[in-house]
Amino acid sequence: MSEQWRAVARVGDIRSGDVIAVDVDGTEMIVGLDGDRYFATQRRCVHSGGDLADGIVSRGHVICPQHGWRFSTLSGQTPEKSLLCLVTYAVRVVGEQIEVDPQPRTGTSS
Ligand code: FES
Numbered sequence: 001m002s003e004q005w006r007a008v009a010r011v012g013d014i015r016s017g018d019v020i021a022v023d024v025d026g027t028e029m030i031v032g033l034d035g036d037r038y039f040a041t042q043r044r045c046v047h048s049g050g051d052l053a054d055g056i057v058s059r060g061h062v063i064c065p066q067h068g069w070r071f072s073t074l075s076g077q078t079p080e081k082s083l084l085c086l087v088t089y090a091v092r093v094v095g096e097q098i099e100v101d102p103q104p105r106t107g108t109s110s
Contacts, residue, residue, distance in 0.1 A: 042076075073088070
């Protein structure tokens with residue numbers, strides 16, 4: 001499986017603890033900064049469709065604004081329901097560009 005990196009933002013566009021919404025080839029995602037580590041997941045919460053672009057980032061998790069479920073920014077897993085999992089995507093920084101590989105890295109939702 002080959003990587004197909006897409007530039008989605010520039011370093012400095014996302015403050016630590018924040019997320020932004022991006023559209024990569026028609027796929028809605030969020031890209032966030034947790035401390036000094038960027039992450040990307042699907043935008044819509046697997047519980048009931050909450051918009052994670054309005055979520056909060058806290059110590060390795062993104063917290064859905066709708067009902068407060070916490071999802072690992074690495075694995076997409078939530079302790080609320082082990083079978084529900086966000087799709088996550090690989091992120092890298094090249095120079096001043098933040099890039100996402102739109103091929104799902106983890107996750108089971110559609
Ligand atoms: S919609 Fe996200 S926790 Fe319910």
